[in-house]
Amino acid sequence: DTGVSQDPRHKITKRGQNVTFRCDPISEHNRLYWYRQTLGQGPEFLTYFQNEAQLEKSRLLSDRFSAERPKGSFSTLEIQRTEQGDSAMYLCASSDSGRAITGELFFGEGSRLTVL
């Protein structure tokens, strides 16, 4: 069990560029979540997958955001045409269905995005 890993840990980009974050969950965890955390705020839910199916998306996930989990293992979160307001820490968490229902999510260290 190597934990949830996220890459890159820090990304600096210019406004208007596209960025992609990757999350590798704990192996055999079938649920994967993306959250966003800005300074002084708690994590805000973006979307989650069970296996490869995207089961729920927050209204925070504008059409510039897309998430995939093609084979039910790793996931990517892409932000197109980045804006300064996208600057945040993007957190990934995983769990198995049973633990997810009980709220036990395992979080990665996050990917920090800075949009200049």
Added chain:
Amino acid sequence: AQSVTQPDIHITVSEGASLELRCNYSYGATPYLFWYVQSPGQGLQLLLKYFSGDTLVQGIKGFEAEFKRSQSSFNLRKPSVHWSDAAEYFCAVGGGNTPLVFGKGTRLSVIA
């Protein structure tokens, strides 16, 4: 809609002193309640959770929390704080398959 309020943005306590972090929630049904801790450079970690039954729940690292339905509260406590407890603490609410909703967090500083 479900929501969580953590009234205290920042709390400073002396090492060895007791600690109480406040959390109030709004949820239409019976809530599942959680406390997570985020230490610098680390991912969020689950401290404890409440589903039903005994309203006083024990967690890791010597923390406990008490669910009070009449007050819609789920306050986190620790009888004696250690310097390593300095971190950001998040209360969260959810239920079943509903993704967790987090509060804004309380930053805990510990002084000698």
